[in-house]
Amino acid sequence: MERRSIGASALTVGAIGLGCMPMSWGYAAARRQGTESLRTVHTALDRGANLLDTADMYGPFTNELLVGRVLRERRAEAFVSTKVGLRVGDQHVVASGSPAYVRRACDASLRRLQTDVIDLYQLHRVDPEVPVEETWGAMAELVGAGKVRALGFCAVGAEAGPGAGRRGDRAYAVTLRQLERAQQVFPVSAVQAELSVWSPEAAWQLLPWCAARGVGFLAAMPLGSGFLAGTLTPGQGFEEADARARHPRFTAEAMAANQVIVAGLRRVARRHGEAVTAAQVALAWVLAQGPQVVPVPGACRAERAAENAAAAEVLLTGRDLAEIAGLPVAVGA
Numbered sequence: 001m002e003r004r005s006i007g008a009s010a011l012t013v014g015a016i017g018l019g020c021m022p023m024s025w026g027y028a029a030a031r032r033q034g035t036e037s038l039r040t041v042h043t044a045l046d047r048g049a050n051l052l053d054t055a056d057m058y059g060p061f062t063n064e065l066l067v068g069r070v071l072r073e074r075r076a077e078a079f080v081s082t083k084v085g086l087r088v089g090d091q092h093v094v095a096s097g098s099p100a101y102v103r104r105a106c107d108a109s110l111r112r113l114q115t116d117v118i119d120l121y122q123l124h125r126v127d128p129e130v131p132v133e134e135t136w137g138a139m140a141e142l143v144g145a146g147k148v149r150a151l152g153f154c155a156v157g158a159e160a161g162p163g164a165g166r167r168g169d170r171a172y173a174v175t176l177r178q179l180e181r182a183q184q185v186f187p188v189s190a191v192q193a194e195l196s197v198w199s200p201e202a203a204w205q206l207l208p209w210c211a212a213r214g215v216g217f218l219a220a221m222p223l224g225s226g227f228l229a230g231t232l233t234p235g236q237g238f239e240e241a242d243a244r245a246r247h248p249r250f251t252a253e254a255m256a257a258n259q260v261i262v263a264g265l266r267r268v269a270r271r272h273g274e275a276v277t278a279a280q281v282a283l284a285w286v287l288a289q290g291p292q293v294v295p296v297p298g299a300c301r302a303e304r305a306a307e308n309a310a311a312a313e314v315l316l317t318g319r320d321l322a323e324i325a326g327l328p329v330a331v332g333a
Contacts, residue, residue, distance in 0.1 A: 001014045001015055001016070001047070001048030001049070001309065001312050002014070002015040002312055003015070004216070004291065004292065004293075004294050005214075005216060005292065006079075006119075006120060006150060006152075006189050006190050006216040006294075007150055007187065007188070007189025007190055007214065007215055007216050011079070011119060011120070011149060011150055011189070013050055013051040013079045013294055014048040014049050014050045014051060014294075014309075014312070015048075015287060015294065015312040016048075016049045016283065016287075016294070016295055016296075016297070016308055016309050016311060016312050017049055017050075017051030017052070017053055017079075017081075017218065017294050017295065017296040017297075018040075018041065018044040018049050018051065018052055018053065018296065018297070018298075018299060018305060018308075019053050019220065019221075019296045019297055019298035019299070020037075020041065020052055020053060020054045020058070020063050020066070020067055020298070021053075021054070021055070021058050021063065021298055022298040022299065022300050023037040023040070023063060023066060023300055024037075024058045024059040024062045024063035024066065025057070025058035025059060025060075025063060034066070036300065036301060036302065037066055037300065038066065038069060038070060039302045040299050040300060040301055040302045040304070040305045041066070041067065041070045041305075042070060042074075042302075043302040043303075043305045043306050044299070044305040044308075044309060045070070045074055045077050045078060047305065047306055047309035047310070048309060048312075049305065049308065049309040050077055050078050050079050051078075051079045051081060051218075051294060051296065052067055052070075052078050052079065052080055052081065053081045053082075053192075053218065053296045054067050054080075054081070054082050054083075054113075055082055055083035055084075055086070055122075055124055056082065056083065056084060056086075056105055056108065056109050056112075057083070057086045057087070057088050057093065057124065060088040061108075061112060064082060064109055064112035064113050065112050067080070067113060068112050068113040068114040068115070069114075071113055071114050071115055072114045075114075075115055079119045079120070080113060080115060080118055080119045080120070081118075081119060081120040081121075081122060081152065081218070082109050082113065082118055082120075082121065082122070083121070083122040083123070083124040083154060084101075084102055084105045084106065084109070084121065084122070084123065084124060084139070085097055085102075085123050085124035085125045085126070085127065085135070085154075086124045086125050095124075095125040095126065095127040095128065096127055097123070097125075097126060097127030097129075097130040097132075097134070097135035098127070098130055098134075098135075098138075099134055099135065099137070099138035099141075102135060102138040102139055102142075103138060103141075103142070106118070106121065106139075106142050106147055106148065107147075110147060116146075116147075117146065117147060117148065117149060118147065118148045118149070119149045119150065120148075120149065120150050120151070120152045120189065120190055121139055121142060121148040121150070121151055121152065122151070122152035122153065122154050122190070122192060123135060123136065123139065123151070123152070123153050123154060123182075124154050125154065125156065126178055132178050132181050132182055133181055133182070133184070133185050136151070136181075136182040136185045136186060137185050137186070139151050139186070140185060140186035143186070150189035150190070151186060151187070151188060151189055152188070152189055152190035152191065152192060152216075152218070153175075153178070153179055153182060153188050153190070153191050153192070154191075154192045154193070155172060155175040155191055155192065155193035155202070155206060156174075156175060171201045171202075171204070171205060172193070172201070172202065172205045172206050175193075175206070176205065176206075176209060179191065179209065183213070188213075188215055189215065189216060190215060190216040190217065190218055191206055191209075191210055191215055191216070191217055191218070192217075192218035192219075192220055192296070193206055193217075193218075193219075193220060194219075194220050194221045195207075195217070195219035195220070195221075195222060195286055195289070195293070195295075196219070196221060196222045196223065196224050196228060196282060196285075196286065197224070197228055197261065197265065197282050197285050197324060197327065198224050198227070198228065198249075198258065198261055198330035199221070199224065199330070202217075202219075203289050207289060207290055207293070210290075210292055211290055211292060214292075215292065216292050216293075216294065217290065217292050217293045217294070218294050218296050219286045219289075219293055219294065219295040219296060220296055221298075222282060222283055222286045222295035222296070222297050223279055223282055223283070223297050223298075224249075224282070224330075225243075225244055225247070225250075226244075227249070227250070227255070227258065227262070228261070228262060228265060228278060228279060228282040229277070229278060229279035229282070230262040230265070230266060230277075230278040230279070232250075232255065233255075234252050234253075234255035234256040234259065235252035235255070235256075238250065247332070248332035248333050249330060249331070249332030249333075250332075251332065253331075254330075254331045254332035257331040258330050258331055258332070260327070260328055261327050261328065261330060262278055264323065264324065264327045265278035265281045265282055265324070266278045266281075267323070268281045268316070268320045268323060268324065269281045271320070272314055276314055277307060279297075279307060279308065279311070280307065280308075280310060280311035280314050281311075281314060281316070281320075281324075283295050283297060283308060283311035283312075283314075284311050284312075284314040284315070284316050285316060285321070285324055287311070287312065288316050288321060295311075
């Protein structure tokens with residue numbers, strides 16, 4: 001599989017990563033199966049998708065424990081990415097960025113992951129009560145201590161407000177200011193944000209910032225939380241624990257309206273062969289956004305991990321990209 005750089009360092013990863021979050025967080029509990037989750041992670045590594053993306057809040061904690069079981073056997077094959085900065089309570093999630101907390105959280109993540117070093121340690125969210133320079137400085141100290149190899153920054157969702165154009169010209173204004181402040185303290189090696197065919201806003205602001213500085217970009221939710229794979233049915237409903245049950249793009253009406261996007265991906269897929277899927281085209285589109293971009297699709301089953309990894313072999317043509325660019329804007333905020 002093609003290799004891609006994370007930041008200006010010598011750290012490289014496979015062209016496709018594996019988002020481990022769905023195995024423990026954000027989706028229906030019925031989808032969480034320990035044995036199958038382990039098989040999924042092993043399959044991803046077997047296929048060259050060596051970036052394993054997790055966070056201490058997923059579960060909370062159980063996702064890191066799951067990944068740690070795989071790392072115990074295959075640490076040398078994996079690029080480990082985890083996150084700090086969000087704490088989960090009984091009914092809420094809060095940002096926490098004090099230096100003392102960052103240090104404690106890192107040590108706890110290392111224990112759960114059963115490793116001596118985290119390849120990429122990402123700030124999940126900026127604590128509004130703590131200057132980002134203080135949080136980032138504490139994370140930089142972890143690099144100096146040999147506990148972390150590189151630092152990443154997770155961008156919050158697009159924040160386009162009044163006056164912003166369709167291309168989201170102000171969508172990440174706050175994030176860009178935070179990135180500049182953090183960069184003055186210690187180099188940012190990677191930025192993670194949502195990027196997909198139906199959520200392309202990050203490509204208009206964040207990607208140029210990353211490209212100009214040699215910073216890697218991890219594309220979260222590149223399959224639109226599963227919608228772009230074409231496996232969801234309008235009106236199917238979601239369990240209460242599934243975040244999609246409250247997302248405006250997953251109402252029955254929005255899902256029906258957005259089927260035209262999936263149909264467009266399937267048309268492109270057919271031109272590349274019967275075995276190519278809409279999901280693979282969606283991932284290939286993300287890969288085509290730049291040499292520093294690594295899609296990190298979530299997966300709960302081994303066959304999905306294998307399918308996603310194979311998307312690195314799908315090379316879209318200019319005609320393909322133009323057709324995808326002409327698809328309608330997704331319905332639902």
